Amino acid sequence: MKKSFLWLPLAxxxxxxxxxxxxxxxxxxxxxxxxxxxxxxxxxxxxxxxxFYGDARDLYVSTSQSVLATKNLTGRADATVELRDDAGQVVEQFRARNRNQYANDTVRGYYAPTRGYVGQPGQRYTLRASAPGVETVEAALALPALPVLGAGSFVPEAAAASPSQNQFGRLSFAVFDDAATANYYLAYARVLDASGQPWGRVFQDNSDRDDQVGPDVNLNRFDLSDPGTFYQTLPVSDAGRNGQRLVYSSKVRFFYSPPSGYGNYPNPPAPAFIEVLVSGIPADTYNYYQSVQRYYDTEQSIFAEPAPLRSNVPGGYGLFAGASDVVLRIPL
Incomplete structure (x- = not known):
């Protein structure tokens, strides 16, 4: 038996x-x-x-624990996971791997694909996972159709004194939405040099937005997501504008990020392109990331409305997500 104490404010x-x-x-x-x-x-x-996605799109497997458990969550390396197509054929299998390739990693639970299979938009898939001591789970999805992108543009502000410093401008692009279906999207961006190598990340700058007052979760706003950060994975729905163009136009900033992530680079190469990636995602993926935003927005307050995380893994917990990606490259 455990006891719970509620301490009221002094007044x-x-x-x-x-x-x-x-x-x-x-x-x-x-x-x-x-x-x-x-x-x-x-x-x-x-x-x-x-x-720059890091581990965000990789397979991670763990075991749930009680809400009263105080130990850190630990992944497991003994799971058997396979991906099947709509005909029931195994198209991908996974092996446990270290999260850090340069050192012994104590964070278990990450897996790498062994066949290099890529999903086919419009096809259905089932992810099946099993491990000793727990029930086997299966989750299914249909990979959405590829988004259709219009032309994009980047209008810079005054040039920075050095390529390594923050550079600002307005990034714009559009998605031509399919009126026949309900659709959901994610958008990311990065900067490349003239040889097409990664140069830096693009961050949305909301300082000039006029819709910052109000809830953090805005279902009708098209935002740029920050890869690898679940709270900054910001999906958009075509609800209320089905079949219309979804337009992104916002002030952004970017700066040089060395490939190694550290060190002194006095003469960085010049940025040459902004590359935008737009993903068509299933409804379950959209609902999951919306629930993550609501969960973090409660800030662990006991007075906040309940904000449970969504799951599409029957008999278990988590997310089997899909992303049909299209890339748009904009010269700087």
Missing amino acids: AAGALAGCESVVSVEPPAHTPRLALIYTLTNGVAQAGNWQ
Whole structure:
């Protein structure tokens, strides 16, 4: 039996003097289940050398634990995971790997594909995972059709004194939405040098936005996502504008990011292109990332509305996500 104590603010405690009580709470029963996250794509991002995703799209497998557990979550390296197509054929299998290729990594749970399979937009897939001591789980999705992009542009502000300093400008592009279906999208951007090598990341600058007052979750605003950061994965829905163009136009900034991530680079190469990647995502993927934003926005307040994370893994927890990627390259 565990006891829970609710401490009131000082003023309220004074008003309720003599009314303090201790309530005994029975911890809820918990059955450990598989928890995983994986994003199936059509391979465009991998072929385009989009390393800045980090581990965000990789397969990670763990086991759930009680809400009262205080130990850190630990992934497991003994899971068997396979991807099947709509005909039931195994098209991809995974092996456990270290998260850090340069050192022994204590964070288990990450897996690498062994066949190099890329998803086919419009096709259905099933992800099946099993591990000792827990029930086998399966999750399914249909990889969306490829987004259709219009022309893009970048209008710079005054040039920075050095390429390594923050550079600002307005980035614009459009998605031609399909009126026949409900659609959901994510957008990312990075900067390349003249040889097409990664130069730096692009960040949305909201200082000149006139819609900053109000809820953080804005279903009708097309935002640029920050790769590798779940809270800054910002999907957009075509709800209310189905079949219309979804236009992104916002002030952005970027600066030189050395490939190694550290060191002194006094003479960085000049930036040559902004590369925009737009992903068509399934409804379950959209709902999951919306729930992540709501969860973080509660800031762990006991007075906030409940913000449970969505899951599309029956019998377990997590997300089997999909992303049909299209790239647009804009000369600087």
